[in-house]
Amino acid sequence: MYRTKTCGELRLANAGERVTLAGWVQRTRKMGGMTFVDLRDRYGITQLVFNEERDAALCEQANRLGREYVVQVTGVVGERSNKNAKMETGDIEILAETLTVLNVSATPPFTIEDNTDGGDDLRMKYRYLDLRRTAVRGNLELRHKMAFEVRRYLDGQGFLEVETPVLVNSTPEGARDFVVPSRMNPGQFYALPQSPQTLKQLLMVSGFDRYFQIVKCFRDEDLRADRQPEFTQVDCEMSFVEQEDILQMFEGMIRHLFKTILGLELAPLPRMTWADAMKYYGSDKPDTRFGMRFVELMDVLKGYGFSVFDSAAYIGGICAKGAATYTRKQIDQLTEYVKRPQIGAKGMVYARVEADGTVKSSVDKFYTQEVLQQLKAAFAAEPGDLILILSGDDAMKTRKQLNELRLYVGEQLGLRPRDKFSCLWVIDFPMYEWSDEEQRLMAMHHPFTSPKPEDIPLLDTDPAAVRANAYDMVINGVEVGGGSIRIHDAQLQQKIFEILGFTPEQAQTKFGFLMNAFKFGAPPHGGLAYGLDRLVSLFAGLDSIRDCIAFPKNNQGRDVMLGAPGALDPIQFDELQIKVDLKKG
């Protein structure tokens, strides 16, 4: 060992001990005949002192240390005269006796500080230096702890972690696969798993009873801030369970995480139906850190000659408490926000509740104060509140626009603090959603999801109305996990495939191995999967999942540090019997 102690553990109680530390030079300061060096390792920072009077040569050696040099120091722990209450080691310093430079360092391209001067691109290229920053490394320490606590909880509940293969077959009905040419089977390709969905269902057929895996999954999709081509799931499945059992089990897991990681006792998770989530929040992942629930206004505002509302299929609004102080400019900016093409509203109506209780709106010429008072009553609005209203000819689309407005205003009003957590289950998802693109019903979750038993008769008469035994866990407006009870009955599965538009032959081609397995005694089963990257970034209070991933890829799917992807050797093409076939243009 190059050290007897770390840079994070010495306290006043250690005063007088001779210790050896090793770490990186955070900074050096020369003050009179003294040189101070902050020595950093994963565990903290400790101040070293070199005294010119005592040992001029050693002090001179310390003066020559550059930032990020790796050094080993032996010395005696002493009490600081000038204590630093912000540092855990701030009561002590090391009176250095020997100094060994273990390695020099070139000047880093950015400062190794919590608030670095390095831009994103530079930090990605030198990710190994970026990871030296306490803030970034802290996220990965958190990730380790969370993964460990997930395992501890699930192991305690009798779950077995089973590794499923990475080189698999293409996923039917999924996103785009990454593929891997097989040298031993020329012309054939493996796919990387988008999730171990079918394999975990096979493990249930095998009687594994309770399975989990913290596992890398892969989707070749165009990337955004919260998407990576490879991401990590906490993937779980249970046999002989109903939906309630799964909700209880994984509510227990998230409570365990909040308690062990953040020291928070979580209240029992509320449950909201998908229909209510859409009705009151315009989103299947409502941010419930704040209220501002939608109020439908068709009965209140229709029929007074305002053609925008009179022709609308949906009129709804939110009430921003105390936001009547918004200036005209601020309100215009909200209007601009909802009119952006990404959101697509045609306009926004507002109404202020004045100090005297009267309501002043942007459409006063169509509405009497009496109607406006009804509006106020619909929201139980009070003086000082601001009512914001959207309308449109498609109720669902308008609700989604109103959701964006709600989140935006909530952010402006400081109602979405990162250290407050609001968790819930969204349940009773529809089985199907209509795809304009494919002109057919698509499985909302996946084709193995079980309908609610009481809705099974509707499969024949009104499949779009059938609700699934599917559920999502939502925290602060982020879907952190989701799953369903699966179909274990071959006849019901056949019917579901029919509704999805598959012939028996197509179903056999796409899902044959799973359907064959189900012939041999599939137990009732269900499960869910959490996105670990998202869960960690929520706990860490991060906007993006990138900083809780050690070596993330950029929006072009590149690792600029490794230089991946890259060119292949001609011999590799030859062995794999493939070639590049670039499109013109």
Place this chain on the structure above:
Amino acid sequence: MYRTKTCGELRLANAGERVTLAGWVQRTRKMGGMTFVDLRDRYGITQLVFNEERDAALCEQANRLGREYVVQVTGVVGERSNKNAKMETGDIEILAETLTVLNVSATPPFTIEDNTDGGDDLRMKYRYLDLRRTAVRGNLELRHKMAFEVRRYLDGQGFLEVETPVLVNSTPEGARDFVVPSRMNPGQFYALPQSPQTLKQLLMVSGFDRYFQIVKCFRDEDLRADRQPEFTQVDCEMSFVEQEDILQMFEGMIRHLFKTILGLELAPLPRMTWADAMKYYGSDKPDTRFGMRFVELMDVLKGYGFSVFDSAAYIGGICAKGAATYTRKQIDQLTEYVKRPQIGAKGMVYARVEADGTVKSSVDKFYTQEVLQQLKAAFAAEPGDLILILSGDDAMKTRKQLNELRLYVGEQLGLRPRDKFSCLWVIDFPMYEWSDEEQRLMAMHHPFTSPKPEDIPLLDTDPAAVRANAYDMVINGVEVGGGSIRIHDAQLQQKIFEILGFTPEQAQTKFGFLMNAFKFGAPPHGGLAYGLDRLVSLFAGLDSIRDCIAFPKNNQGRDVMLGAPGALDPIQFDELQIKVDLKKG
């Protein structure tokens, strides 16, 4: 929940309780007016009893159950009249009151028993049924426990599990990579990692201090029984350590595993130099469950006119205690064994120590009894022992042949029981080995391995003699893990690359990103990696790693259950801008 209890937990103390169980029908027996059903789940087997007198309809229903039907049963726990001491639930049975068939099953293609009638191919095709067998599932339960205990130990030692990416760049100096075409970067490819070696070294540069990961790795090599295209490593790295620190840390880990998993207190691990391992066992992974160490016989047997020995560069033998009873036929069979092309010995000489102490050898005409007594003394052989001798013109090759003979005879004599464990460290590996194929020195471990400080002067004069700070952990003749102290000094690394025959430009191209990282203050570091598949198979007493992997691939790299690899859709080729380019022939 479909059950109140599992099939493994009921005991006599539960007698009188009304319980609900769910599971698979292992078998049914009709005896007089009673039908007995063995119900199986992951946790055990419980006997159900249906009484025709009490409920004829229910009993009839039970009589119609087929093997592997999934059923739910409610009944009262009763004491068995005919107890089965072999089963943990053998004292009780369930007097069934209701029976629900949750799912039917087709007749499985093989029996779901520890000793199944299914052949390997059939079992692989129906792996989900094979996994129902208690023996196979037990291996995966063991694997879960071992991985969990590895994590518990390393977490307790301050290691952080950090996930490194799966989509990376090609590994320089490694085996063949699996590659993944990048849709977003046409004509470019990711590689799947052969190990996270360079990434874990970058994490040390980042100051992570103690890293581990249980991680899938990939090698596109031709397959054997103990190789899979994807395999799992316990990958570890530490900073500010010397070799001794790593040996202590991971000796601690293996002791933890033996204790928590097998209940065995492991003796401190002996250490053997690579040179001694080759000298005494002809292998860098000696099976030390038994002795039979090599004795060199050049001084004893050379120069008596037996031209085979007189011209040999190496003569050595082993002494099989008590094996003088081997018949001529058995000895001929040993000779045939070492003469097989895979081993390649030219012949074998034997010598028996008779009851009267005289020695009788197959080359008596060349040697006097006096010389043969010296031979006996060299082995400290006793009456009843059998001495087996090989020779050759290449000492290393002959030792390897003698190693094969030693293992074979050890197996025949029952000296290699699977429930006995002998662990050791093999240390002081050479830095380099000569490659006849490449006509250059190759890194024995990898090019980042540090030489022993005292051997550094030899780099200039006799590089082939330089020993590395490299070490393997060997259990029962299996290399379960290995690693090294890495080079953290840029100049030394440069010199090592030169000896390996790289120009500075080539080194930069191949290892540039790591060498660049090392410019910014790399700490002294080192680590090792265990093969989890091998470790589990050793603990499970398996010959092959396959049965401790849930969904293994066959020797053609195929998953016959999933049908992977398979053909791609034309649209996938189009998106990826590649095409298949099959060789003629």
